[in-house]
Amino acid sequence: xxxxxxxxxxxxxxxxxxxxxxxxxxxxxxxxxxxxxxxxxxxxxxxxxxxxxxxxxxxxxxxxxxxxxxxxxxxxxxxxxxxxxxxxxxxxxxxxxxxxxxxxxxxxxxxxxxxxxxxxxxxxxxxxxxxxxxxxxxxxxxxxxxxxxxxxxxxxxxxxxxxxxxxxxxxxxxxxxxxxxxxxxxxxxxxxxxxxxxxxxxxxxxxxxxxxxxxxxxxxxxxxxxxxxxxxxxxxxxxxxxxxxxxxxxxxxxxxxxxxxxxxxxxxxxxxxxxxxxxxxxxxxxxxxxxxxxxxxxxxxxxxxxxxxxxxxxxxxxxxxxxxxxxxxxxxxxxxxxxxxxxxxxxxxxxxxxxxxxxxxxxxxxxxxxxxxxxxxxxxxxxxxxxxxxxxxxxxxxxxxxxxxxxxxxxxxxxxxxxxxxxxxxxxxxxxxxxxxxxxxxxxxxxxxxxxxxxxxxxxxxxxxxxxxxxxxxxxxxxxxxxxxxxxxxxxxx
Amino acid sequence: xxxxxxxxxxxxxxxxxxxxxxxxxxxxxxxxxxxxxxxxxxxxxxxxxxxxxxxxxxxxxxxxxxxxxxxxxxxxxxxxxxxxxxxxxxxxxxxxxxxxxxxxxxxxxxxxxxxxxxxxxxxxxxxxxxxxxxxxxxxxxxxxxxxxxxxxxxxxxxxxxxxxxxxxxxxxxxxxxxxxxxxxxxxxxxxxxxxxxxxxxxxxxxxxxxxxxxxxxxxxxxxxxxxxxxxxxxxxxxxxxxxxxxxxxxxxxxxxxxxxxxxxxxxxxxxxxxxxxxxxxxxxxxxxxxxxxxxxxxxxxxxxxxxxx
Numbered sequence: 033x034x035x036x037x038x039x040x041x042x043x044x045x046x047x048x049x050x051x052x053x054x055x056x057x058x059x060x061x062x063x064x065x066x067x068x069x070x071x072x073x074x075x076x077x078x079x080x081x082x083x084x085x086x087x088x089x090x091x092x093x094x095x096x097x098x099x100x101x102x103x104x105x106x107x108x109x110x111x112x113x114x115x116x117x118x119x120x121x122x123x124x125x126x127x128x129x130x131x132x133x134x135x136x137x138x139x140x141x142x143x144x145x146x147x148x149x150x151x152x153x154x155x156x157x158x159x160x161x162x163x164x165x166x167x168x169x170x171x172x173x174x175x176x177x178x179x180x181x182x183x184x185x186x187x188x189x190x191x192x193x194x195x196x197x198x199x200x201x202x203x204x205x206x207x208x209x210x211x212x213x214x215x216x217x218x219x220x221x222x223x224x225x226x227x228x229x230x231x232x233x234x235x236x237x238x239x240x241x242x243x244x245x246x247x248x249x250x251x252x253x254x255x256x257x258x259x260x261x262x263x264x265x266x267x268x269x270x271x272x273x274x275x276x277x278x279x280x281x282x283x284x285x286x287x288x289x290x291x292x293x294x295x296x297x298x299x300x301x302x303x304x305x306x307x308x309x310x311x312x313x314x315x316x317x318x319x320x321x322x323x324x325x326x327x328x329x330x331x332x333x334x335x336x337x338x339x340x341x342x343x344x345x346x347x348x349x350x351x352x353x354x355x356x357x358x359x360x361x362x363x364x365x366x367x368x369x370x371x372x373x374x375x376x377x378x379x380x381x382x383x384x385x386x387x388x389x390x391x392x393x394x395x396x397x398x399x400x401x402x403x404x405x406x407x408x409x410x411x412x413x414x415x416x417x418x419x420x421x422x423x424x425x426x427x428x429x430x431x432x433x434x435x436x437x438x439x440x441x442x443x444x445x446x447x448x449x450x451x452x453x454x455x456x457x458x459x460x461x462x463x464x465x466x467x468x469x470x471x472x473x474x475x476x477x478x479x480x481x482x483x484x485x486x487x488x489x490x491x492x493x494x495x496x497x498x499x500x501x502x503x504x505x506x507x508x509x510x511x512x513x514x515x516x517x518x519x520x521x522x523x524x525x526x
Numbered sequence: 527x528x529x530x531x532x533x534x535x536x537x538x539x540x541x542x543x544x545x546x547x548x549x550x551x552x553x554x555x556x557x558x559x560x561x562x563x564x565x566x567x568x569x570x571x572x573x574x575x576x577x578x579x580x581x582x583x584x585x586x587x588x589x590x591x592x593x594x595x596x597x598x599x600x601x602x603x604x605x606x607x608x609x610x611x612x613x614x615x616x617x618x619x620x621x622x623x624x625x626x627x628x629x630x631x632x633x634x635x636x637x638x639x640x641x642x643x644x645x646x647x648x649x650x651x652x653x654x655x656x657x658x659x660x661x662x663x664x665x666x667x668x669x670x671x672x673x674x675x676x677x678x679x680x681x682x683x684x685x686x687x688x689x690x691x692x693x694x695x696x697x698x699x700x701x702x703x704x705x706x707x708x709x710x711x712x713x714x715x716x717x718x719x720x721x722x723x724x725x726x727x728x729x730x731x732x733x734x735x736x737x738x739x740x741x742x743x744x745x746x747x748x749x750x751x752x753x754x755x756x757x758x759x760x761x762x763x764x765x766x767x768x769x770x771x772x773x774x775x776x777x778x779x780x781x782x783x784x785x786x787x788x789x790x791x792x793x794x795x796x797x798x799x800x801x802x803x804x805x806x807x808x809x810x811x812x813x814x815x816x817x818x819x820x821x822x823x824x825x826x827x828x829x830x831x832x833x834x835x
Contacts, residue, residue, distance in 0.1 A: 419664030426774035
């Protein structure tokens with residue numbers, strides 16, 4: 033009973049939490065040691081949504097390597113695979129070669145623009161829901177809670193002297209953390225080699241050294257980033273909190289404390305009227321559940337990842353005290369000001385900023401789609417020998433040497449015809465071409481092949497220091513064609 | 527101890543103790559090294575001991591460390607042995623390529639993409655190491671050193687003939703070497719200056735160069751008497767003697783009149799080393815195929831090339 037008396041009451045039946053916003057701007061000193069945060073479990077629709085997002089994102093991460101996609105006998109059948117040894121990236125029906133890394137660039141640009149757009153509309157939803165740091169930290173806190181209990185129990189346990197009870201809880205927590213971390217790092221390497229083989233090889237010690245290295249590194253980073261560093265990653269390591277200030281604005285839906293409704297805050301007594309006072313009873317539940325150690329009532333701040341858990345916590349309390357929910361809610365800064373003036377809220381999703389982001393997104397997406405649709409599976413490059421630049425033969429004719437590089441991205445071998453478009457008197461010799469079919473080039477599926485070519489221009493056809501020409505290959509079966517420009521240097525006039 | 531502690535003076539500003547030294551009123555602080563630095567220093571000391579035990583580190587008296595003059599360490603590490611092993615590894619990797627090359631005809635090489643690629647790589651490497659000094663990195667040749675890209679061959683341009691030339695060389699002391707010698711017509715006073723000039727005019731006219739008609743007529747007579755035995759009556763040359771075709775556009779020693787006169791005057795004596803014994807047979811195979819495939823190679827029996835007969 034005396035224990036209970038120490039707690040200030042925020043409202044009848046609701047104790048004021050002793051939670052302190054350890055990372056609030058006026059609390060935290062510049063060189064202060066980190067204070068452990070003990071986020072309390074929240075209940076509500078956003079907590080449920082976050083559990084769902086966690087299940088989906090982790091599900092995607094762990095299941096995708098095991099999906100199969102038939103690409104024929106010569107290519108791997110893993111749906112998503114970064115094949116460094118074979119120098120290919122497979123994504124379902126898409127196959128990307130190293131020289132097509134611009135698709136990855138485009139994808140990163142799209143991701144950045146999507147992030148900008150989402151931030152302009154809904155604030156840091158990426159940080160709050162989908163960022164791996166958030167997802168894994170959430171998972172690790174869930175494990176911590178399972179072993180050590182909720183906020184108060186954890187705080188008590190940490191303060192208590194070492195005992196068997198404390199020991200097994202701590203050991204159990206760290207063991208499960210390490211197992212999750214290992215599963216995280218272990219799943220990562222499945223994206224780089226065949227998942228089933230790698231899984232079997234990994235535990236029999238036969239996987240590549242790089243697999244163990246990366247699994248180890250990611251196990252370590254997962255354990256430290258999600259287990260021990262947590263909010264410091266977002267505050268100190270991640271650049272996004274610094275960028276977000278430029279991306280969000282007064283019309284973005286951010287997790288916001290409605291100070292127009294909440295202030296003046298203070299404990300509410302049983303018979304007290306709600307007139308002339310704010311709805312905030314200063315119970316500090318929003319602070320208690322915050323994984324970042326901030327007080328949302330101070331407005332938007334760098335540390336806040338907008339995970340919306342304070343919304344759940346506050347709604348819970350509002351229901352208990354019989355006030356409308358949404359004291360903390362997704363709202364724009366402008367609207368809070370309007371509420372204060374008694375005006376109606378206004379939501380503008382279509383404004384210059386969002387339109388620019390959306391347009392840029394659509395343009396990049398269209399360009400990438402166009403590039404993907406028009407992606408050729410037959411490419412041709414030529415390189416003319418420069419040493420010697422040209423060779424004068426005994427009869428005065430001129431010969432140039434070329435290396436013709438044919439890229440076959442199809443999963444079928446090809447037989448092609450070579451045509452040299454230019455001076456018709458040019459004689460062509462392809463090294464290694466069949467004798468009865470001297471202009472035939474053949475190439476295996478999914479390969480590049482170099483052909484050595486000699487072009488000879490008869491002496492009487494030489495009429496300048498150089499002649500333009502063009503190589504063309506045409507697939508005999510599919511009719512696909514590729515060309516590349518080149519020239520023949522005659523040395524005339526030197 | 528207590529006396530000592532009493533003596534220690536602490537700097538008022540930083541709280542650090544001083545060394546007690548004073549220069550012109552400036553007192554020296556005895557700031558300790560940062561702990562992290564010190565620990566790294568201790569760790570490196572410990573590491574040094576571990577290194578001495580594991581790796582070659584100390585000079586040893588003769589006989590104490592086997593055949594070397596230093597301690598071998600528990601790991602018995604030797605950079606020289608590592609290099610030897612790496613070279614052996616590389617040779618083992620190349621062995622399959624060289625094995626496939628052995629006994630292969632040039633048609634087989636040309637028609638096997640893998641072998642073709644191997645020959646071009648191995649040949650280029652060996653050419654760069656051994657031949658490029660004289661023939662140029664692109665085998666383009668220089669004055670006096672033949673261009674190997676074209677279709678002009680003094681001693682034959684088939685795969686077999688090129689290999690023979692590489693193996694035994696030209697004008698070497700190898701018994702099977704190609705050998706012939708053109709007289710030094712001027713130096714040995716076999717022909718007078720004007721006679722040499724006329725022969726030069728005649729020879730140049732064979733490949734379309736213009737010259738004085740009288741000189742050409744005179745030169746032709748001398749040519750038939752002095753030169754036709756090797757270079758043939760029509761100037762088409764003779765590969766058996768390494769005598770070049772004088773009617774084509776290729777001039778090993780230059781096509782200027784002065785250059786031709788000079789070469790008749792002194793008589794060329796171009797040499798190429800014999801590579802048998804210096805290079806292994808497989809490397810010579812690769813070199814011959816590489817040179818053949820530079821574009822000028824002649825198929826067997828096609829000795830009716832421009833310089834052939």
